[in-house]
Amino acid sequence: MAEVTVQRYDGPDAAGMCEAFLPAYREVYAEPPYREGPDDVAEFVEMFARQATRPGFRVALARDGAELVGFTYGFCLPEDTGWWHNLLAPAPAEFTAESGWRTFAVIELAVRRPWRRGGVARRLHAALLAGLPVERVTLTVRPEPEAAPARAAYTRWGYRRVGRSQPGDDSPVYDAMVLDLG
Numbered sequence: 001m002a003e004v005t006v007q008r009y010d011g012p013d014a015a016g017m018c019e020a021f022l023p024a025y026r027e028v029y030a031e032p033p034y035r036e037g038p039d040d041v042a043e044f045v046e047m048f049a050r051q052a053t054r055p056g057f058r059v060a061l062a063r064d065g066a067e068l069v070g071f072t073y074g075f076c077l078p079e080d081t082g083w084w085h086n087l088l089a090p091a092p093a094e095f096t097a098e099s100g101w102r103t104f105a106v107i108e109l110a111v112r113r114p115w116r117r118g119g120v121a122r123r124l125h126a127a128l129l130a131g132l133p134v135e136r137v138t139l140t141v142r143p144e145p146e147a148a149p150a151r152a153a154y155t156r157w158g159y160r161r162v163g164r165s166q167p168g169d170d171s172p173v174y175d176a177m178v179l180d181l182g
């Protein structure tokens with residue numbers, strides 16, 4: 001295994017990166033508890049294209065030589081975000097208020113199985129957030145036992161659970177987490 005390198009892309013450069021990490025997306029999210037198939041992947045590609053136009057949009061990719069081994073991306077929540085409306089127990093307005101630059105949302109973070117437990121996710125996460133002028137970071141994570149590595153990583157990096165979140169009537173329920181920055 002060569003040394004893994006991590007690179008971040010911002011704005012339009014980031015928007016063009018879907019193709020580069022899509023095979024890794026397909027591989028990782030075929031695993032439980034996600035079990036995504038071709039329809040889910042197609043839906044993801046459409047969602048990524050919409051999200052890629054958001055302010056603060058950025059992607060970080062990890063490569064082992066030329067091989068794509070991990071990815072993460074996110075964007076800043078806009079003032080009119082529906083993000084906090086997904087919480088199953090409503091939170092106070094001072095918590096959910098957004099300015100456009102208060103909160104960065106991490107949408108995906110994944111590392112292919114053979115490259116796990118080597119700090120690749122930690123480096124991807126650090127590269128994604130580096131220099132962001134926001135107060136806090138939020139993400140959602142599945143509560144099933146198979147997602148325990150992700151929950152362990154987020155807790156280790158300082159995230160706290162703020163409630164349960166469901167982005168749509170047909171979607172699974174997630175744990176919503178927040179990391180307060182410095």
Ligand SMILES: CC(C)(COP(=O)(O)OP(=O)(O)OC[C@H]1O[C@@H](n2cnc3c(N)ncnc32)[C@H](O)[C@@H]1OP(=O)(O)O)[C@@H](O)C(=O)NCCC(=O)NCCS
Binds near residue numbers: 154
């Ligand atoms: C979650 C995931 C990205 C972690 O990637 P990784 O490169 O193995 O993570 P790292 O090596 O940087 O580990 C970061 C921390 O996570 C924790 N961690 C990671 N895997 C763990 C495991 N299997 N068991 C317990 N803790 C674990 C550790 O605390 C670790 O820090 P430490 O080893 O320094 O103590 C990876 O397991 C993955 O892609 N899972 C499938 C996709 C997924 O669930 N993504 C999250 C969607 S919300």
